Amino acid sequence: MSLNRIRGLFNQIRQAILHLKEWNQDILSSDDYYCSPEGMKVLAASCMLIEAIGESVRQIDKISQSKLLCERPEIP
DSSP states (O other): OOHHHHHHHHHHHHHHHHHHHHHTTTOOSTHHHHTSHHHHHHHHHHHHHHHHHHHHHHHHHHHTTTHHHHHOTTOO
């Protein structure tokens, strides 16, 4: 198992979460995304980050030979 690779992926996840929190701090409802082109950009970027987080979790699970997700049964 490549510990450095897993650490790197967790760091990417952490950075993505920080970006999501920062970029969405002024969003109070879904309408806030749709009322401006800037809101739509934030929505699109946020969706990409969420997808990247999921992909990173999948990679970590693969590298750890499925040991990660079996420890967290609440993650589908």
